[in-house]
Amino acid sequence: MLETPWRSFKTATWLGWQIESNWTQPLLFALYSIVKPLAVAGILVVLYGLVTGGNFSSPMFAYMYLGNAFYTYVGAVMTGMAYAAAEDRERYQTLRSIYVAPVDIRFYLAGRGVARFVTASVTVAITIAVGIIFFHLPIRFWAVRWPLFLITLATGVVMLAMMGLMLSGFALLLPETSWSVGEGVAGALYLFSGAIFPIDVLPRVLRPIGFAMPITYWLELLRRSLMGSAPGIETFPRLSDLDLLGILVSLTLLLSAAALFIFHSCDNMARERGLIDRTSGH
Amino acid sequence: MSPHLHKDVGWRLFIRTVLGRAYPRVFGYAREPVKLLIDVALPLIALFAYVFVYRAIHAPEVFIGYVILGGAMSAYWINVLWGMSSQFFWERQIGNLALYVMAPSSLMAILLGMAIGGIVIATMRAAVIVLLGAWFFHIKFMVRSIPMVGLVFLLTVTALYAMGMMFASLFLLFGREARHFVELSQEPAYLLTGTYFPIKSLNFWVASAASLIPLTLGLDAMRQLVFASGGASGMTMGFLSPKIECASLLVLSVVFLVGAHQSLKHMERLAVAEGKLTETHA
Numbered sequence: 087m088l089e090t091p092w093r094s095f096k097t098a099t100w101l102g103w104q105i106e107s108n109w110t111q112p113l114l115f116a117l118y119s120i121v122k123p124l125a126v127a128g129i130l131v132v133l134y135g136l137v138t139g140g141n142f143s144s145p146m147f148a149y150m151y152l153g154n155a156f157y158t159y160v161g162a163v164m165t166g167m168a169y170a171a172a173e174d175r176e177r178y179q180t181l182r183s184i185y186v187a188p189v190d191i192r193f194y195l196a197g198r199g200v201a202r203f204v205t206a207s208v209t210v211a212i213t214i215a216v217g218i219i220f221f222h223l224p225i226r227f228w229a230v231r232w233p234l235f236l237i238t239l240a241t242g243v244v245m246l247a248m249m250g251l252m253l254s255g256f257a258l259l260l261p262e263t264s265w266s267v268g269e270g271v272a273g274a275l276y277l278f279s280g281a282i283f284p285i286d287v288l289p290r291v292l293r294p295i296g297f298a299m300p301i302t303y304w305l306e307l308l309r310r311s312l313m314g315s316a317p318g319i320e321t322f323p324r325l326s327d328l329d330l331l332g333i334l335v336s337l338t339l340l341l342s343a344a345a346l347f348i349f350h351s352c353d354n355m356a357r358e359r360g361l362i363d364r365t366s367g368h
Numbered sequence: 369m370s371p372h373l374h375k376d377v378g379w380r381l382f383i384r385t386v387l388g389r390a391y392p393r394v395f396g397y398a399r400e401p402v403k404l405l406i407d408v409a410l411p412l413i414a415l416f417a418y419v420f421v422y423r424a425i426h427a428p429e430v431f432i433g434y435v436i437l438g439g440a441m442s443a444y445w446i447n448v449l450w451g452m453s454s455q456f457f458w459e460r461q462i463g464n465l466a467l468y469v470m471a472p473s474s475l476m477a478i479l480l481g482m483a484i485g486g487i488v489i490a491t492m493r494a495a496v497i498v499l500l501g502a503w504f505f506h507i508k509f510m511v512r513s514i515p516m517v518g519l520v521f522l523l524t525v526t527a528l529y530a531m532g533m534m535f536a537s538l539f540l541l542f543g544r545e546a547r548h549f550v551e552l553s554q555e556p557a558y559l560l561t562g563t564y565f566p567i568k569s570l571n572f573w574v575a576s577a578a579s580l581i582p583l584t585l586g587l588d589a590m591r592q593l594v595f596a597s598g599g600a601s602g603m604t605m606g607f608l609s610p611k612i613e614c615a616s617l618l619v620l621s622v623v624f625l626v627g628a629h630q631s632l633k634h635m636e637r638l639a640v641a642e643g644k645l646t647e648t649h650a
Contacts (some may be wrong), residue, residue, distance in 0.1 A: 109548065121552055122555050126559075133565045134425060135569075136569045260402060263407075276414050281417070283420045283424035284424060287423050287424045
């Protein structure tokens with residue numbers, strides 16, 4: 087019963103990796119992979135340094151830097167899946183073939199997302215390493231709570247894959263905008279998730295959006311697992327790690343149910359409207 | 369008796385080509401309101417994240433104006449990258465480039481049409497960013513000289529699009545790496561051009577090198593003219609004087625326009641001689 091999903095997932099992961107990496111030499115690929123996230127980190131470093139006079143030892147800087155580093159996964163997995171749907175339909179024009187093959191499209195898209203997760207992991211590791219070496223981020227390898235970190239990371243991958251599935255569904259329905267829907271949504275979530283500033287800074291009416299999003303809890307737990315508690319800038323100072331993990335898992339389950347339903351509906355509508363093999367020329 | 373066909377030649381054909389190529393860019397959006405929403409509203413939300421970072425670290429209010437202005441001008445940069453520089457590459461992929469070269473009109477006119485259409489769309493996006501940004505964050509503009517701001521804006525846009533026209537030909541030399549190169553040119557360019565912070569805060573030589581991208585000097589000059597004396601904080605954040613920056617932008621415009629003409633001629637000759645107009649890189 088699980089043979090088709092597993093085969094779809096495995097093949098898509100391998101295919102995704104090939105598409106992502108084999109267009110150039112490994113060294114150039116590595117360079118391309120790290121320059122963009124390092125540039126985003128660089129922007130934050132410069133603007134933070136400019137205003138605070140270079141006070142990089144503040145917990146606020148670590149909060150911002152780490153949140154931004156881990157947000158790379160959002161762009162990679164969630165956006166990657168929506169982009170894969172657009173790319174396969176418009177650019178490679180293989181989506182129709184995938185639909186008629188004995189492939190589970192949901193696992194296929196998840197596989198494409200996971201391929202990006204692998205490259206993103208290297209990027210995140212390098213970004214954090216740069217932070218530790220040059221800006222003395224308070225991360226001690228031996229003090230990291232690895233079980234919490236790994237459980238949080240794994241839950242986050244499922245959560246992002248589900249968000250990616252949802253966006254892939256929308257991408258199927260919106261041929262003209264399928265290229266930008268993932269990146270646009272990832273950009274918007276950057277504001278509400280407390281990735282680079284505590285949610286308290288947002289206007290009161292916007293905070294509930296952040297509190298309803300699993301990404302917010304995910305980023306908070308990742309920060310805590312790596313650096314421990316940072317009084318004054320924690321988004322949820324009254325919640326324990328276990329509380330946060332419970333909320334993250336619950337929201338992820340809720341999101342998964344919603345994502346599967348939404349993708350199923352969008353997929354059906356796209357088939358009915360003949361959008362699976364439609365190209366927009368964009 | 370054969371029907372009389374009116375044929376435009378010379379400058380009339382040039383103008384009609386410009387208008388013909390600009391038309392789908394402008395009216396395509398009118399037919400796709402969802403695309404407009406995704407392309408304008410979602411990046412705007414992402415931009416606001418930088419505003420809240422400044423709020424979180426208690427930066428002077430003028431920095432928020434800097435972010436909004438930077439975000440508005442970055443609309444042109446994104447358009448130059450995706451809608452100009454890489455456009456011939458995509459046109460080749462979908463088979464239009466050969467038609468352009470075969471048509472009895474100038475490629476320069478087609479590029480100009482793309483640029484004008486792109487400027488209209490980018491201006492709409494930039495206007496939304498400035499208006500909503502100013503409204504949400506109560507930004508106080510203290511304009512030193514409206515004609516000077518207009519001149520700087522005009523020169524910046526001219527230089528940017530001339531640069532895009534030049535790169536349009538060079539992008540045809542790319543294979544699959546084109547998309548990766550465009551993606552790579554976004555965030556690193558935001559860092560180098562000081563999109564979210566004053567360029568003066570970078571090292572002098574880095575800022576000088578970054579001045580080859582017209583956005584750098586254009587933004588710096590506009591900030592000095594629109595937020596006179598660094599706004600209420602009284603900070604002076606200009607890299608060079610606006611007059612010098614204007615002169616530099618003029619030089620860049622001429623250099624890039626001549627470069628665009630030359631590279632277009634070279635590309636056309638090469639493409640015809642080597643038969644690469646229909647060669648695609650899936």
